[in-house]
Amino acid sequence: MNARMTNPALVVPGALQALLALGEAERATGIPETVLELVHLRASQINGCGVCVHMHARALRKAGESDERIDTVAGWRDAPFFTDEERAALALAEAVTRLADRSDPVQDEVFEEAAAHFDEPQLGALILSIAHVNLWNRVNATTHQVAGSS
Numbered sequence: 090m091n092a093r094m095t096n097p098a099l100v101v102p103g104a105l106q107a108l109l110a111l112g113e114a115e116r117a118t119g120i121p122e123t124v125l126e127l128v129h130l131r132a133s134q135i136n137g138c139g140v141c142v143h144m145h146a147r148a149l150r151k152a153g154e155s156d157e158r159i160d161t162v163a164g165w166r167d168a169p170f171f172t173d174e175e176r177a178a179l180a181l182a183e184a185v186t187r188l189a190d191r192s193d194p195v196q197d198e199v200f201e202e203a204a205a206h207f208d209e210p211q212l213g214a215l216i217l218s219i220a221h222v223n224l225w226n227r228v229n230a231t232t233h234q235v236a237g238s239s
Contacts, residue, residue, distance in 0.1 A: 090233070090235050091233070091235070092232055092233050092234050092235055093231075093232045093233045094232050095232075096228065096229070096232060096234055097228055097232065098228065108221070108224075108225075111217065111221055112218075112221065114214070114217075115214040115215075115217055115218045115221065116214075117214075118210040118211045118213070118214040119210075119211060120207065120211045120214050120215060120218075121174075122152065123149070123152065123154065123175070124174065124175055124178045124215070125215075125218050126145050126148050126149050126152070126154075127149070127162060127171075127175055127178065127179060128178050128179060128181070128182035128215070128218065128219055128222070129141065129145040129218070129222040130142065130145035130146055130149065130159070130162050131162050131163070131165070131179050131182045131183065131186075132182050132183075132185075132186045132219055132222045132223055132226065133145060133222060133226055134162065134163050135183065135186045135187065136186065136223065136226035136227070136230065137226075137230065138225070138226035138229050138230055139229075139235075139236035140225075140229045140234045140235070140236045141222060141225055141226055141229060142236070143236040143237055144236075146159050155170070157170055158170045158171070162179070165179045173206065174206040174207075177199075177202040177203045177205070177206045177207075178203060178206070178207075178215055180199045180202065180203070181195070181199055181200070181202075181203040181215065181216070181219065182219045184196065184199045185216065185219040185220065185223070186219065186223055203215065
């Protein structure tokens with residue numbers, strides 16, 4: 090398997106630095122890194138981005154997360170391994186990632202549950218972070234970036 094081109098974030102001057110800066114701003118709100126990695130993994134699973142699924146599962150393992158938690162992210166609703174805060178973030182990640190799947194893509198209940206677990210800067214960071222990983226997923230899928238190649 091070969092990529093169609095070099096990742097656009099590496100080709101467009103300043104793009105990688107801007108994307109990395111956005112990630113730093115998201116983390117600076119104090120939102121737990123595990124929450125961010127879990128939502129990144131879930132959005133990447135939905136979008137079928139092998140690069141990001143590989144990267145975020147590896148990051149979770151490196152951070153000491155158990156295989157049972159990582160292996161059941163796609164089935165988080167039926168798995169007992171996630172906190173209420175993580176469940177709220179995962180529900181929001183699914184809604185934001187699947188905008189076209191329903192007429193009211195991010196339902197009030199999903200948003201309000203996330204808002205109950207995160208203060209406004211953290212909720213803002215979570216929303217940006219979900220959009221951010223979706224951007225990476227779309228870039229990687231479009232250009233056929235290869236999992237494990239970097």
